[in-house]
Amino acid sequence: MMFFALGALIGLALAGYGLFTAKGTRSRSVPPEDLALVNNRPILRSDFMTQVQTQFAVPFAQSTPEQRAKVLEDMLAEELQVQRGLEIDLSSFDPDVRAAIVAGVQLEIMADVMAQQPTEQQLRGYYQAHKDKYVSEGMLRMRDLVAKSGAAGTPEQAMANAQQSVTALRAGTPLDQVMPRYRLEDSGIFKEAGHADTGEIFEFAARAKLAPNVYAVAATLHGGQVSDPIRQSDGIHVILMLEHRMPVQEDYAAAADKVWTDYKIDAQTRVREANVRYLRSRADIQLSPDARALEGIR
Numbered sequence: 001m002m003f004f005a006l007g008a009l010i011g012l013a014l015a016g017y018g019l020f021t022a023k024g025t026r027s028r029s030v031p032p033e034d035l036a037l038v039n040n041r042p043i044l045r046s047d048f049m050t051q052v053q054t055q056f057a058v059p060f061a062q063s064t065p066e067q068r069a070k071v072l073e074d075m076l077a078e079e080l081q082v083q084r085g086l087e088i089d090l091s092s093f094d095p096d097v098r099a100a101i102v103a104g105v106q107l108e109i110m111a112d113v114m115a116q117q118p119t120e121q122q123l124r125g126y127y128q129a130h131k132d133k134y135v136s137e138g139m140l141r142m143r144d145l146v147a148k149s150g151a152a153g154t155p156e157q158a159m160a161n162a163q164q165s166v167t168a169l170r171a172g173t174p175l176d177q178v179m180p181r182y183r184l185e186d187s188g189i190f191k192e193a194g195h196a197d198t199g200e201i202f203e204f205a206a207r208a209k210l211a212p213n214v215y216a217v218a219a220t221l222h223g224g225q226v227s228d229p230i231r232q233s234d235g236i237h238v239i240l241m242l243e244h245r246m247p248v249q250e251d252y253a254a255a256a257d258k259v260w261t262d263y264k265i266d267a268q269t270r271v272r273e274a275n276v277r278y279l280r281s282r283a284d285i286q287l288s289p290d291a292r293a294l295e296g297i298r
Helices: 002-021 045-056 065-087 095-115 120-129 155-170 175-181 203-209 212-218 252-282 289-297
Strands: 034-038 041-044 139-147 200-202 230-232 235-245
Touching: 034 045, 034 065, 041 045, 041 065, 045 065, 095 252, 120 252, 139 155, 139 203, 139 212, 155 175, 155 235, 200 203, 203 212, 212 230, 212 235
Parallel strands: none
Antiparallel strands: 034 041, 139 200, 139 235, 230 235
């Protein structure tokens, strides 16, 4: 009985092996949509045809057997190397591989956003919500003059000199006469090495360089106007505005291309951040104490 049972088991094993490995069975065949299987991972016919046409710049029907064989060999080699990279966990230590994987994941999640076309109503709504982004940059050509108490005497004398210089400049007295007469100096914040202080500067740069209350005054001046004296820690400032091209709000028609681009970028950013939040919610992330402190800063 034992020999009969052993023989039955061996027979079943041989039958099963023959069933699942015989040529022509499903487990040994390549699906019609695939050109090959490499460790059960498919190489698609559509990818193969595209690769032939791309590599040799000919329609697939006009490609030669040698060209097709070359592409097939390249695709097999590529798949084998990709599988080997996954096997040795190449992405854990190669920054280029990690960057490529991140880019691929982002491209996948962005596909729907990139394919969707915003409606005119959505674009106009975005424009209205972000109008401050669509303002042409102004330009200033100005002189930032300072009456310093050290050079002009006491702080009270510096203020008096500044007030008198304002009166003189508004009356049309040339600047080269006013500066020495009332002991004014250029502030020097616009000065470049080896160049005179011309005061030519874009609005955003003036906003960054000037003290807030000085810029607030300068922003309201038109060409030819002179500010009232402005008290600062380094002295009394007087702004002579030579030219001021004011920032101009772009209407929707003029800003339409930029609105479309910004809308798409913002949509992609929202999707990317949502995807990261979702992945974090599924992940087991353990942080060291100093890393937890950094997380609290966000």
